[in-house]
Amino acid sequence: MGRNTMPASKYLSTTWYDPCAEIRSSPIQGNGMFASQPIHEGEIVVIIGGTVMTEEDFQAYIRTVSRFNAVQIGENSHLVDISTAPGGMNHSCDANLWMRDEVTVVARREIAAGEELTQDYALYTTSSEWAMRPCCCGTPVCRQVVRGTDWQRADVQERYRDHFSPFINERIRHLSQL
Numbered sequence: 001m002g003r004n005t006m007p008a009s010k011y012l013s014t015t016w017y018d019p020c021a022e023i024r025s026s027p028i029q030g031n032g033m034f035a036s037q038p039i040h041e042g043e044i045v046v047i048i049g050g051t052v053m054t055e056e057d058f059q060a061y062i063r064t065v066s067r068f069n070a071v072q073i074g075e076n077s078h079l080v081d082i083s084t085a086p087g088g089m090n091h092s093c094d095a096n097l098w099m100r101d102e103v104t105v106v107a108r109r110e111i112a113a114g115e116e117l118t119q120d121y122a123l124y125t126t127s128s129e130w131a132m133r134p135c136c137c138g139t140p141v142c143r144q145v146v147r148g149t150d151w152q153r154a155d156v157q158e159r160y161r162d163h164f165s166p167f168i169n170e171r172i173r174h175l176s177q178l
Contacts, residue, residue, distance in 0.1 A: 011103060012049025014083040015069060021045060021117055028090040029136050032116045039111040045097055046089075046105035050081035071124040073102045074167050091146055092118035092137040098163035099123050108163070122150035124165040 020039065026032030039045060048071050053061060058078040062068055069081040069088050079102075089097070095118045098108045105119065121132065127148035135146050141159075143150065150156050151168050152175075162169055 015081045016047040032090040048103040094139040095120040
């Protein structure tokens, strides 16, 4: 870790996944997480854990790995699970999971057994330089290109109202008051 890495004492050391979340091949991309049994709306599916990194250290870290599990938790901080445990969920522009707080991911609606568990990266990403092309979610509301600025879109804000990471919820509230 770099000199600007802080202990994550307030967070779990690694990410916790509901035991009914299983990894298997995904039609969206690569491997994804799937519900092995029904998950009810509001049920906790993931509690993100890891190490808190500054933006600078996070950018250095992601240049050294091919896949990572991380969420932006503040203007200049990311929570990064550096364990080797398998994990990660695919993106969907109409995700079935959303944020309860900065680390707790819950079901946005009822999820059937066998359904892929998805999250919208707009819920916790604000980097103006980041983009994922092409989006492969295939939903009717697919944005085609997912950008770190998508949290600013009115349709995205409406879809996930108050269920972004708290620092993004605060940004949205601030912008709506201008």
